[in-house]
Structure formats: C-alpha cells, structure tokens
Amino acid sequence: MRNTGLDFLTSKKPNGSTWKLSLHSLAVAAVATCGATVAEASDEVFNEAYRVSSSGNAALLDQYQYAMQDSVLSYYPEYWKLNQNLALQPSSSIVSFAKRYPQSAMAEKLSADYVEEKVRAGDFASASPVVGYVSNADEAEACAVAQVRARTGDPLVLAEFKNKVWLTTDSQPESCVGLARIMLDSPLMTQKDQQQRLFAMLRAGNSGHAFALANKMGMPLSLAQMNQISANPINYLWSAPKATAQDHAYLIFALGRLADSDLNNAISMVDRLAQGVPEDVQKYLYRTVAYIGGTTVLKNNFNAILPSYFDKSYGYPFSPEEAEIYARQSIRFGKWEGVIRAVDAMTDQQKQESRWQYWLARATEQRGDSKSKSYAQQVYQRIATQDDYHGLLAKARLNQAYTSFPQPYQPSSSDYSRLAKDVHFQRAFALRNIDAPDNYVNREWNWAVRQAYLQHDDGLILAAAKRANDMGWYDRAIYAADRTEKKHNYNLRYPTPYQSTVVNYSNSVSINPAWAYGLMRQESRFNVGARSHVGAGGLMQIMPDTARLVAKQMGEPYNSGALSNMNTNIRYGTYYLSMIQGQLSGHPVVATAGYNAGPNRARRWQPDVQKIDADQYAESVPILETRDYVKHVMENAMHYGVVLGQGNQSINRLMYPVPQQY
Template identity: 30%
Template structure:
C-alpha cells in the first residue's frame, strides 16, 4: 500500500468517523432540545397550574367570607391536595360549626396540628362548648389548647366549678384584679367568688381603682354592683368627675367619713393631676386631712407619677410624701426617671431596690442600678452587674460593655446555615404554607403560620429559616427569626440592609449617617415596603399621608398622589428628607431626631431639660412607652449597622451624645409630622 493511499484511506476513516459523530451530535442535540422544550412546557404548565390554584384559593376565600357557601364548596373541590388545604378545611368546618361533631373537630386538630389553625379551631370549639355548658367535652379538650385567652380560661374555671371543685376559686381570684373589660365568661366565676365570701369590699374597690386609673369608666360602673348595699356610688357621678373633676369637688358637699365619697374625691384629684398639677395640689391640700395615711399615700403617688411623666421637678418632692413600699413598680420606675434627670443617684438606687424582684431583673433597672452604684464609688459592685449584662446584645448590654471599657462591634463568629439545612427547612409544611400566603399578600395568616412553625426550632433551624425568608425577600420574618437565637447567631440576618443602592443615594444627598437611617427603618417597618400602620403611616419609613403631602410641597413636587409614597424610591427620598429636616430643627441631635421622627419634633423638644442632659437619660425619661423603646432600639441598631458597613467604631454613649438644654437651642419649625 502506497503512502498516498494510506493517507487517503486514513482521511476516509476520519471523515466517516466525523460524519458519525456529527450525526450522533445532531441526534443528541435534537433530543436535548426536545427535553428542554418539554421541560419548559411542563414548567410553564406547572406555574400556570400553581397560579390557577392560587386564584381558585382566593376565590374560595372570598366566597366563604361573603357567605356564598355553595360556591365556596365548588372551589374547595378543586383544591384537594393544595398546600393551603388546611385553610379550606378550616373554613368548611367553620361554615357548619354549630352542627360540627367532636369527631370532626378532633380529626381536624390531629391532621393539621402543625398549623395555628388547629389551636384556633380548638379554641372556637371550646368557647361553643363553654357557652352550651357541655363541660365533659370541654374538660376533655381543654388540656390540648396551647394558647388560652381569658375567655376560655374563665370557661375552664366554670367547668371545674361544675364538678364541685371550689378550690379552683382561689386559683381564679387573681383574674379579678384587672382594670380592663373582661369577657362575660368570667362573670359566673366572680359571682361564685362573691358567694363564697372570697371577694371583699376592699377587693372590689381595688378593681374599681384599677379600672378608673386605666380610663375604663364603663368597667368601673359594672364593678360597682359588687359593692355592699349603701357603698355603691351613682354611676352618673363617675361621668361628672370625668367631665369636670375640679367642678365636682367645688360644687359637691362630700361626707369624708364615707368610703364612697373619699374614693370619688381621690378619683377627682388625680383626674385633675393628669393635666393641671398646680390645681390638683391646691384642691388636694384643702381636703387631704380627711384621708387616712394609706389613702394620702395613694393620692400623692398618683400625683407624683403624673408630675414625673411631664418632667415637673415637683415630682420628687411629691414622691417623698410616700413610702416606697406604697408605690407600685410603674410609679417607682418614674421615680427613678425623675431622679435620673435630677442626677440624684442615691434616690435612683433606693427606688430600684424597692421594686419587686421580677421588675429589678429587667435590663433597664440592672443598668441604672449599676450606674448608681458606680456614681457612689461602689465600682466593684457595679462591675458585678455590668459583666453579665454586657453579654446581652440590646441597648443596655451595649452600654454595659462600654462601662467595662469595651466598644461593641458585631460578633466575628457567625453561623451560616448549610444548603442541606436550608433544603430541610424548605420542606417544613408550615413554612411552605407561610411562604405561599406571603406571596398571596395574606400577611397576617402568613405571619401566624411562620411563628407557629418556628416556635420550637433550635438555633440552627432558626437561622436556616431566617435565610429562607431572606431569599424570598421576606425581610421582617428573616430579622425576627434571626433575633430569636440564643447561642448561635448571624448578625448579617439580624441586621439586613436591603436596597443599599437607593439608600446610599439619599443618605449621601441629605448628609445622613447611613447606619442610623438603617437602624431607624429596621425599627419602623423591618423593611416591609407596603407596611401600613394603624394610624395610616405608609412604606418602609412609615410616612403619614399629611407629612407626605407636606414633603412633596417642600420639594416642589406638583400633582403628588398619596399612593406614590409606597414606591421604594419615593418613600426613601421623602423619609430621609424629613429625617434630615427634623434633625436640623433639633440641634443636629440624632437622639432628638429619632424621638421627633416617631412622636413629632415639638414633643422631642419639650422633653428636654432646662440644662444639658446625657442622651441615655433623655431617652430613658421619654414619657411615651413606644417612643422610649423606639429611640433605644434605633440607636442600638445603628451601632450594629455601623459595624456592618465598616464605619469607624464609636461608642453608643458617643452616639447618644449630650442633649442641649432648652435655653441653648432655637425652637424648631413644626412640621406636618408633629
């Protein structure tokens, strides 16, 4: 064979081989294309089917809510096996709850025990059994209820009383001491307490006081009926005192030997003290000699409480009229705050030590107790409190760390859930339901499902669930879930920072600290873009409608429409502008601006003292519980975000700064958000 022939033959074999390879490649490419096409078709069909099921579910829900049960049942038949099947089954049972059998109820609660619907249905069933006084069924089902409210609890007491168990009355008595409007199921229990002589007239007066202090005059009127004959005041008298307490004292001749008239007079005095401290003191001085030492202590305590809440210096003098043992924890708390503003550290320490053991365990009082000890030179005792407190990751834990000489950053060690852990978490039925409900914008049910599913999770499961929520852009659940860990933590999940591309633009434009802005949004909305508050505030930065219009006008935006405030860019633009405006109007103080953003600039200004004050003391003495908690959390959040963003670390005390006295700053212009 010649060399030329060998070459030709070799080329021929190569060409044949190449042709076969190309043929095989074409075949496989064709098969791959078909497989890919089929996959896309099946995927689209699956998505369409899922979308169809979601639409059917919403239609079923709407039909149930509107009472169109026949139409609801038609939709229900199409949803067999759907991930939200428990809700269909729940509505089906609710539609004929009056005729439901114990077997049906137990079948549902057993089958769907991994859903909050099981406990909700069990509670509904127990209320029905209680109303019908079917105590045998009630007692067999009640132990399985996980979340018993006062209504069901009182039915449980009734059930046990039906068996002749009168020992239960001692267990039930604490429910009586509540100033709120209790459910009607509690009335038979209270009647039994009265019949057995376990409710004294003193107990009745205590509850009347609790109701009046809480502003629940209607409850007080209802409780009056339990007083002995001759002691019950005319219910209309309570209304007259509410309308004009000073006039009541001026125009009525009271018999101070009567418990009833003394109670009415005391009610009138502290009603006046809510708004007119000087008038209250004047009226009280005229009549206080007619009252016992205990009654005088009660009135002085109430007056001092109201004085402390408006930062009147007279508060401490009035508190001195009362032995600490006669003050409740709430009053002692405000005595501490008044003493902090006066820099009276011995009074701070003494008042904290007078609190109940449970109250003293709260981080706020542990911190201020340590500060009071340190101020009096008892550094070793103070450090013994700071040391364990510094291991806690909240506002007071951070401050305690700094008192020990440590600037707090985010922990360097962070646990990250593995893909296997995430895969396992994705398959938890409750979380699957929660995510579908979230995608359907049924946020209340979604949040309930999520909370129920994670209630017994360990730290690793919590962090995997938090990461799952983050990947689905469900930021509030991610943060709240990561916040629950005890030993293992992931602070990047606790302090998420979505939308930084937008945030940095506006933070830089208005010269705001990005970490502080993120700290504020985390507290405002947990980054829920369509968040809506009970008072109408909208979006991530929770802007009120009137404030949004005011900002639009200030920015020269014409034809502004209210719904635009929910758009991400607009919400951040408006929110950061207003935050900058508030800060500029309040001496450039982030603490004052944070308080002003939440409660209004004029209030933040009014809460200052005549002299300069430590920022932490200003925050501690804010009268509104919500705003006081808000300021602490925002400033604490800012520390963690600052570390996450790689900013230069400064102490929380430095962030809190010193709040200038009223005489040192100009009055801020009052914006629409005030």
C-alpha cells in the same frame, strides 16, 4: 389529580354574573403552563377558595378542600367552613381539627377564637375541651382561657392573673374584665387586695367597677354622689368629709377626677387633703396625683414634683403599672433613690427584665460608695453579654466597644433538609409564592419560627431566614434571624438592600447611613410596599403630608405614587430625617423620637432647665410605641455601623446628653 365528578363549581363574579371553574382543569392547566407539581397547582386553588370563604357555601368549600388535597394548604377550606359559624360548632369539631392538624397555625387560631366565642356566650363547658389546644394566647385569649379554667374547677388560675388583671387600670380586653369579675367573688382575693383594686378603680374614675367592689366590701357607695363629684370635683374637695371609709373612697375618686382635668390644682390641694386621714389613704392620695400626672405627660408635660409624691406613697403596695410609672418619672429627673425604690416595688418578673436591671445599676452607682459601684459593674457585665438596646447601654457604661459580629452560622445541608420537610415553613412559603393575603402568610411564617424556636432548632430557623432573604423577603428573614438562641447570623438580621442608594442619599444630607438603615429596618423591615394603618408608606414609612412638605422643600412637584418608588422613598425619608434633626438640637435620639411621634412632641420632651442623659430622655418618652421605637432604632444603628464597616461602635456615639429646649 383524580376527577370526582364534581367537575365544575359555580359562584358569583364581583359584577353579579356567574362563572364556572373546573378544578381539575385548573390544576392541569397550572401544571402544563408553569411546569409546577400537582401540589403547587393545588396551592394555586387557595386564592379562589379564599375569595368565596365568607360566602357561607359549605358545599363549595368541600369541593375546594378536595381540589387542594395534595397541597400543604389543604386545611384552609375546612378551617373557613368551621369558622363561618364558630359559636355554633360543637367542641368536638374543633378538637378534631386540632388533632388532625396538630400544633398548626390555624388549629391554634381556631381553638383560641372558639374559646373566646364560648366565653362571650358564657358557655364554659363547651370551651373546656378546647383550652388545651391554645398554646400561644394573646392577652384577650389568655384571659378567656383563664375564665374557662376558673369556671371549670381550677380557681388557683386567678392568682396567676392578679397583677395582670386585678390591679390593672389600663384599657383591657372584655375577657380580662370578665376575669376580674370572677376574681371579685374569689376567696383568694384578700381584704387588702380588694382595697387596692378599689383605690385603683376610684383613681381611674371607673365608677361602675368601684361601686360593685365597694358593695362587695360592705361599704356601699352612691353612684349619684359619684356622678355629682365627677361634674365638679374641686367643689366637692373644698369641704370633703374624711370621717368614714366611704368618705375616703369619695376623696380618692374626687382627687383623681381633678388631677385628670386640672393637674396643677390637684397638686396644690393634695397636701391639705392628705391631712387627717388614715395612713393608707394618705399614701394613696399622693399616689393618685403622681400616677395621673405621670400618665398624662402628653397633656401636662413633665412635672418635677411627681417623683416626690410617689416617694410619699411608698409603703402602700404598687401595681406593676404604677411601679413602672414611678421608675420612669424618677429616671426623668435623676431621682436615683426613687428609681431604686420603684424597682424594689416591682414584681419579680419585672425586676428580672434587662431594662430594670440596667436602671437599678444606673441608680445604685450614683450612691458613690465602692460596694454600690461594684454591684453596678457586675450588673452591667451581665447585661453587656446581650446585643439588645440595654446590653449596648451596659457596654457603654463599661467603656466597651465592638467592631465585628460573631462568625455567622451558615445553614448546613441537614438544616435545609429539615426545612424542606417542615410543614409549617412549607405552608408559609406556599402562601408567599401564590401572593396570598399577608395576614395568612405572616401568621404561618411566625408560627413556623415559633415551633422551630420551641425545638431550639437555630439551624432550621436560619435556613428559612436565608431562603427568605435570597427571595427578597426581608421582613420575615429578619423576624426569623432575630429569634435564634445560640447560632446567629447577623448578616440576615441586618441586611443592607439598596445599599448604594441609602448610603448616597444619607451622605448627601449629612446623616449617618447606619442611622438611616436602623430607622428603615424598624419602619418597614425593607418591605417596599409596606403601608401603615395611618397611611404611611414605603421603606421609610413616610406620611403623605410629610412627603408634600419634603417635595416643597426640595423644590419639586408632589406625586403620591412616588412613595412606592424605592429611590424616591429613601430620598424623601433621609431628607426629612436630616431636616428634623436640624430642628431638634441636631440630636439623633430626639430626631428619632420626632420621626415617629412628630418633631413638636419630641421637642417638648427635651428638658426645660438643663441637659439630661440620652438614656433618661429615651426611657421617659411618654408614648410606649415611640419609646420602644427609639430604643430599637438606636440598637439597629449600632449594629449597622458594624455592617457598614464604620469602626468601633459604642451607643454613646448617638446617645450623648440631650440639651434643653430652645
């Protein structure tokens, strides 16, 4: 490495004293002691540069950038420097970075963050040259980009976000709220669109947005009146007027507030309130009670009347979120015609999802006639070609089982050669090798996989996955192997580290090792050091309180450090899974839900009167995280049954009818 004369860097130690670092000496020492290449020595500088990246010392970062010039990580000091005062940077600096490091992870992040910053400041002109460099936007970033496009001459972008933003009442990023404000003034939003959003805002109790939209529509509302209604909705509803459009708005608002605080009272009043109002208002009053009841199951439990209220609201347009709640409530109670209507009310994009195709087939075959059954069989056959949760459910409906995976693709020398030259994967492995912070490591890895996926290069993805797997970097190996299109390697998708430990402890507490593996894969991707934001730790992500309970049950002292031990974590996790399975009717699906959301919740979600099919139970779980968790664990468990040589695999082995609470 050349000596620039900038031989020593001075900065502060954590204790406040100063230290000096010779970058040239650091690189030489690294090469001498580790036998590393110059590039690898340059990689090592990353962690030192990262430690001072928030110091605001641009000159120091310039020196680190020079020291890292031979590293694939050399763009990081410049990224950190630009990011320090991002809102003050000219767009030309961001564009220059993106052009010099094309299609890179940090160019993507810098560009997306810059657009968001400029949108917050209302500086759409500065953001405009940068939006073209944002290619993988999350929800907030996508709304920011859409705002820029709309404000700089592309109003048609608003139509793309109508279902995602205009009709959404769930919590949204501020950039999406801002996009909705732009839509408010757009001629693309028809009077019917405006009424649908107004009704949704009133139902959700979003008085500010409802007030602004109502004024725009020429039917001004009173915030004082809305505040008074919120304080005592039932008192207002006893004598609510129904003569004007404003009266109808206040009626929906009041019923929404009552349903949110006292669902049973809202149910008892809705029939009376629906009398003597226009048909669209009548339908939306029923929609209001049905939707709020369907989204407050954690507070109110399931209520069998809600699907019928959705039925009564049919004919008034559904938003995507309303249609899904309609479907789930109908699935829960086996109201199959309601399921068909709900799917029919979804967007074309929703309808094409395998989950709703599966449920449409499930509902259609209940009609019993040969045409309906034939249609359902055709849908199942199409979905059964997939190996995900709904594909496995479809296989079971067709009475198909499987005992093996397709022949695994083994990466070729050409695949490994492309891997060695791929700068995105080089960055990910370099960061991993120097124990860089996980957020940087994972961002580079995920970006590298995405770029290979966009190039349809399964061989490159699997070469990277194999190398990561061989390093014991299981979580990223799985992430990569899961994303191939035509060439697959299920050994990399479903690895079995610690196999004798998992099998022995599972067998000792009489649970299926494939189920334990399926849960572990979902919990931690076999990262022993995994920690969740709520404090769960280790391979099976055990909460400290749960570990204390298990230790007590097992008659041993609790040691918080033990959860970081592979052996103890698996022993405690399998024991706890077996324990709650025993508490939850012995049912693996209910126990899986209980492992994630708590056994008391999982028990409350069991039916009150008679058993229901396990797929109905899983789909009606009211917490999105837990609902997806159950599906993934069931899918994993089936595939691990093959890995462990357990013979014919059908998801019905785990997903049999769920009994009523006891």
